[in-house]
Amino acid sequence: MPKFYKSPFNYIGNKYRIMGKILPYFPNKINMFVDLFCGGCDVTINTKAKIYYANDINNFVIDIYKAFQNNSKEVIPYIENTIEKYQLSKTNEESYKLFRDYYNKTRNPLDLYVLMCYSFNYQFRFNSSYEYNNPFGRNRSSFNSSMKKNLEIFLEKIKGVQFSSMEFGMYDLGCMTEKDFIYCDPPYSLTCGSYNDGKRGFNGWGLHDDSRLFLLLDGLSYRNVKFAFSNVIEHKGIVHKTMKAWADRNNYKINYIDFDYNNCNYHIKNRNNITKEVLITNY
Numbered sequence: 466m467p468k469f470y471k472s473p474f475n476y477i478g479n480k481y482r483i484m485g486k487i488l489p490y491f492p493n494k495i496n497m498f499v500d501l502f503c504g505g506c507d508v509t510i511n512t513k514a515k516i517y518y519a520n521d522i523n524n525f526v527i528d529i530y531k532a533f534q535n536n537s538k539e540v541i542p543y544i545e546n547t548i549e550k551y552q553l554s555k556t557n558e559e560s561y562k563l564f565r566d567y568y569n570k571t572r573n574p575l576d577l578y579v580l581m582c583y584s585f586n587y588q589f590r591f592n593s594s595y596e597y598n599n600p601f602g603r604n605r606s607s608f609n610s611s612m613k614k615n616l617e618i619f620l621e622k623i624k625g626v627q628f629s630s631m632e633f634g635m636y637d638l639g640c641m642t643e644k645d646f647i648y649c650d651p652p653y654s655l656t657c658g659s660y661n662d663g664k665r666g667f668n669g670w671g672l673h674d675d676s677r678l679f680l681l682l683d684g685l686s687y688r689n690v691k692f693a694f695s696n697v698i699e700h701k702g703i704v705h706k707t708m709k710a711w712a713d714r715n716n717y718k719i720n721y722i723d724f725d726y727n728n729c730n731y732h733i734k735n736r737n738n739i740t741k742e743v744l745i746t747n748y
């Protein structure tokens with residue numbers, strides 16, 4: 466079994482568990498790689514390319530990556546000192562809340578990473594004033610030894626990546642050529658991943674956004690830029706007809722990825738539990 470690098474973020478909707486299923490579909494040689502909805506960067510750090518660009522509308526996460534790049538050597542000592550200073554642990558909820566208040570006043574991205582490590586489900590949740598408000602991850606979340614190891618590798622892997630936090634429609638893809646490859650893993654309109662409280666549009670993804678992305682991918686395809694697009698084409702009996710029609714109309718390949726978010730096989734009789742994940746490619 467090939468080993469894949471794991472992001473130290475446990476990001477919702479991350480592709481770590483299906484890395485082995487999607488990477489074989491990626492082109493063998495990639496000049497420029499663009500991860501347009503990079504999230505926890507699991508795909509970026511597992512893809513071989515000459516030049517890397519990673520974007521996500523979630524500027525809080527992107528600011529953490531940039532802080533990692535700017536302070537590479539000091540990141541782990543900083544995290545460990547902060548954990549000690551604030552006595553953060555799997556059981557100390559009071560310290561977690563004090564540290565959360567501190568972060569909301571000072572806004573250091575590295576502190577946000579530490580906070581996230583002790584939070585419920587490792588999520589980035591903010592209220593309408595953009596204050597981090599994710600509850601404590603009692604008995605579950607912590608900056609443990611495997612996260613530390615993943616972070617050490619991550620710091621190396623992201624060294625040359627150009628990060629940005631833009632709405633995908635504003636991202637300039639004008640310089641991409643036929644040697645380049647873009648991976649798109651947007652929120653899935655058929656399922657309901659929660660990226661934050663629904664504010665700032667992180668979670669406000671719908672069919673209209675799918676259509677905007679289809680147009681963008683058609684334009685790239687016209688210029689012979691290769692793309693791979695992750696999504697769910699069927700969920701609990703509902704088929705994403707627009708997506709299927711778009712792929713069929715353009716002769717894009719719909720590659721079925723044998724993975725089910727409900728942990729059940731989709732050959733079972735009860736179609737209400739079926740989730741069909743696909744990787745649509747134009748090559």
Ligand SMILES: C[S@@+](CC[C@H](N)C(=O)[O-])C[C@H]1O[C@@H](n2cnc3c(N)ncnc32)[C@H](O)[C@@H]1O
Nearest residue numbers: 478479480502503504505506507522632633650
């Ligand atoms: C399914 S997740 C990506 C997960 C990622 N591939 C990974 O392995 O961790 C979708 C991402 O799209 C981002 N997103 C949502 N709307 C967006 C938009 N309009 N433009 C750019 N990014 C957006 C979310 O913040 C989220 O991180």
